[in-house]
Amino acid sequence: MAIGVLPAQVNGWPPANTSDSDSESAASPPPKTPPSPLSAVNGPSSLRRPSFWELVPLCDLYSIVHVVLLPISLRLSYTTSSTHNGASTPTGPNGTTRVNGLNGHCQHLAPPTRLAGALAGLGLGPSNWAATGVSVFTAILPTADGYVNHSDFLTLRFQDCPFPISKIQESVGPLRRYTACRLSPAAVSSEDAVADLIEQAAGVIQWADLEASASILDLQRYLLGLTHELRDRLNNAPWLTPHPIARxxxxxxxxxxxxxxxxxxxxxxxxxxxxxxxxxxxxxxxxxxxxxxxxxxxxxxxxxxxxxxxxxxxxxxxxxxxxxxxxxxxxxxxxxxxxxxxxxxxxxxxxNPVSAFETAVDKHRSRLLQDVPGHTARVASLAELDALLAPGPNNTQPAFNAPFPLIVKPTKGWSSECVSKVSNPTDLAVAVRKATSRHGSAAVIEPFFDGPEIDANFILLDGEILFFEVADEPPCRADADGASVHDTFSPEALTLPSALPEREQEVVRETLGGLLVKAGFRTGVFHVEARVVGSGCEYRAGGEEGGKGVVDLLPREGERGKGVECKLIEINARPPGFRVSVPSRHTYGVDFFAAHMLAAAGEAERLRLVARPFDHTDEGRTKGAQYWSRLVYVPAPKEGVVRWPTGLAPCEELKRRRPDLAGNIVLAVDYCVPGERVGMFTDGARTYVAHLLVCSRVSRKEAIEAGEEVLRALKIEVEEETA
Missing domain, CATH: 3.40.50.20 (Rossmann fold)
Structure with a gap:
């Protein structure tokens, strides 16, 4: 790490034996004459915000330059004194070396500096260069030449960054060639050199201003934390590809x-x-x-x-x-x-082969990829159902002999529509009638697999798994022991990263990845739904509140999972829907829609680049996740017409009414507008009127609690229609 200082400004930062105390040194007597502003030394042209920079070789892929602008009021409160190395250092009224707790007054500003011009040229920098806060900028400098894979690279990699951001300026357009700066600490020895780096950077981040009262020690800690966060987000993610990219x-x-x-x-x-x-x-x-x-x-x-x-x-x-x-x-x-x-x-x-897609869209054919003989059937009518259940010759067992409970669903369908759990023979006809009425398709009858339900998302390239993640779906209404044939499998929430043990996630990866290849898929994005049978985890209330804690996927009490199996529910040969893609993009930094298009265009090298998750490794989270997240689905409370009594959309109204929750809300999307009619169900599945993504950097439990509180607090007003 190299730390440089702009000449005649805050030289020699950080000063030796720096203290973060706001008190003045009692050992130094007050000066005999009033302190003189630095302009007395350097002339009016140096009336500008004092600043310093820090050059950091971040990783093999990037170097960064932090640039810090201190308040101009600070400069006018300083005299100069000689430090141990002879550099000019600002001092307080009684000779102490400090950067906080001083108040000065600016009568006029000097002409813009070269550094100010470089930042302003990128649309960055404070509107008032006499601002009272501490402004921090970070220039991102790729270490090798290359071609820009993704022009929104920094926006994606720094979404939901724990260090507040004022603005991100990405200076390179897609597909263009970027020439790397050849950096050495010795070469960055002046304000002009720093301005050159700002202008040559692939991107610059302007962080939210810090309070002017921040001490040097506070600032040091801030920059160290910032650098660590930058490394986690950029360390394994190339922005550039060495080869030209054809449009x-x-x-x-x-x-x-x-x-x-x-x-x-x-x-x-x-x-x-x-x-x-x-x-x-x-x-x-x-x-x-x-x-x-x-x-x-x-x-x-x-x-x-x-x-x-x-x-x-x-x-x-x-x-x-x-x-x-x-x-x-x-x-x-x-x-x-x-x-x-x-x-x-x-x-x-x-x-991919047409036959692979034909298998994926037909839930009977995809179930046969992992079938137990006699446990899966397809019927197009109630007459076929009766024939299926009839005894064989000489009163032998029917060809279909799967035990209850069963799942009945359309062979062609999506979004859990018209999917039923059947616990007895009487309800089987009801479920088949419901499934065959949707899309004019047949119904598939298969076993109900008891175990945690998951979504598994894959990015494949020639059969190689570039990215894989597991998300947990908590139990829905149809999962309940007493569920009827009319209860739905409509999802209620989604939690990332998964709480399943690592070895069980590996079973999921190997099983489902193998089934994708078996079906004929080689390259693309795939959203696969499954259940983990024999898992060592179960959904139950946890905590020390006598079972009153949040319901989550927790280790089973007593015997742990043995003979764990992953059972396929369905293959979606595409990214998750726009709603379910949100948690992955925000939690891992992977954009499935970008990957889907690059796969379609045959861009293998670029597909590898966009499949890189974050590099966060904090204890308790899956590697690559920047936090725990909970996607909350908001169902329509009843049939009727949507109203916004306050004039605000429900999600926006919630954030304003509950600022204590707003800090956890990453994204909130309302689907309905005033006057729109909604029903309880759409195509046999629950109707949703909004979704929200909440997060926690503290724990999965906190993310779930925040999600449940958001769902309770959100007010969706639906007015019943009068006859």
Whole structure:
């Protein structure tokens, strides 16, 4: 680490034998004459904020430069004295070396300094250069030349940073070449040199100002903590790739239904330098060539998306008519997975086999990847159900002999819609009727696997697992022992990182990763739902409050898990939905939508770069997670019309009413607007009106408690409609 000081400013920082005490030294007599401002020594042109810098070789990938601007009022309270090394050091009224607790007055400002100009040129720096706070900036300097993989790299890596940020300026656009600075402490010996580094940095972060009363020791501790946090976020994450990146164009088949659902996709495409073309029905909201829509996509190709045998040919015709080349196609709509793969194969673009997607979207076929003979069946009608359950020849056992409870669900479906838990033969027909009524598909009947439910997310490249995470889904209504066929599996929350033991997470990784490859998948993003049977953990109330603590996944009392197995529920050959992707992006710093598009474009090297989680290793958290997080789903409380009695959206109203909770809320999204009608259920699953992500850097328990309190405190007013 090299510490430099701007000449005729706060030289020799930190001074020898620095104390963080605010009291003045009694050993030094007061001066015989009033102290003179430094301008008396250096002239009016030096009336500027005193500053110093710190050059840190952060890791193999980056060096950083911290630049600190002290209040100008501090400078005018100082005289100069000679230090042990002869440097000019500011002193207090009785000769003590200090940077806190002094008040001065600025009558005028000097012309802008070179450093001020460098910061201002990036849109940084305080609006008032006589500000009373301590301003801190960090310049990020990659150590090797390269090409920019992601223009929002710092924004993503520093989201929810525990050190408050005023602004992030990323100075390099996507795909452009960046030339690294060749740094040596000796070369950074003047304000001009520091200004040069600011101007050459790939990005600069302006941190929230510190109080002017902060002592030098406080400032030292702050910079050490800042450096540690920077290392955890950047140590394993290259911003640049050594090879030139060709600009590519990708087509999204089936645009998202709203900006809320599609925003993360469109933002990721811009940051990656990918031109985005949308293919969807006439009348889609992204079709008009408005200035706003042009921000999100390059073009819209109106296409008849009716799901029939000719839809792939119609999409192909739209793409071939487009005058510019398409380098990849992708979708986020489950019912277009196989169609998109057929289109990609016809155009010789990167894709997984069509057969792999056909297996994933058919819940009966995907269940057969891990089937026990006689425990999984498919029926298209009640008549087929009766035949399935009928005794075999000579009154032998039926071909289907799975024990209750059972799960019945549509072979084609998503979001836990029309999924039922069946505990007796009487309810089996009810569940089959419900499942076959959805999407006109057959119903799959399979065992109910008793154990913690999980979401497992994978990023694969040629069968190699680049990134893997497990999130815990607490029990829902249908998990209860007394659940009826009408209770749903609609999720209620999601907690990251998982509380499962490391060895059980490894079983999940090996089992589900193997099933993805077995199905035929090699590259892409996959959201897989499963249960861990025989786990050493169970959901129960913990703590010392006689079982009154929060319900969480805790070690079983007595016998621990033996013969742990991971049982597949379903494969989603895409990122988690826009709501469920939020915890991963914020907790681990991995953007699944960026990875999904890079996989579609065949960008293997860049896919590796975006699959790097944080490098936090704090005790109690999974490596790579910056905190514990809890995603809270807010269901509609009843049917009716949404009202905002205060004029504020419910999530915003909550944050203002409960500032004690606002500090834990990372993200809050309302789905409904005043006057909109909502029902209790949508397509056989619970209707949600909002979601919130809360976090804790203290413990998983605190994150869960905050999530539960947020759900209790959030006021969603739904007015019943009168007849």
């Amino acid at each position: 590519k164009r990708v087509a999204l088949i089936r645009g998202r239904p709203s900006l809320t659902a599609g925003g993360p996709v469109y933002r990721a495409a811009r940051a990656l330098g990918l031109d985005l073309v949308i293919i969807d029905d006439e009348g889609h909201w992204l079709q008009p060539d408005t200035d706003e829509n042009k921000i999100h996509r390059e073009a819209f190709l109106a296409t008849d998306m009716t799901e029939d045998s000719g839809v792939a040919d119609r999409i192909l015709a739209s793409i071939t008519r487009y005058p510019l080349p398409i380098h990849g196609v992708f979708t986020l709509s489950d019912n277009f997975f196989a169609t998109t793969a057929r289109v990609a194969a016809s155009l010789h673009l990167p894709t």
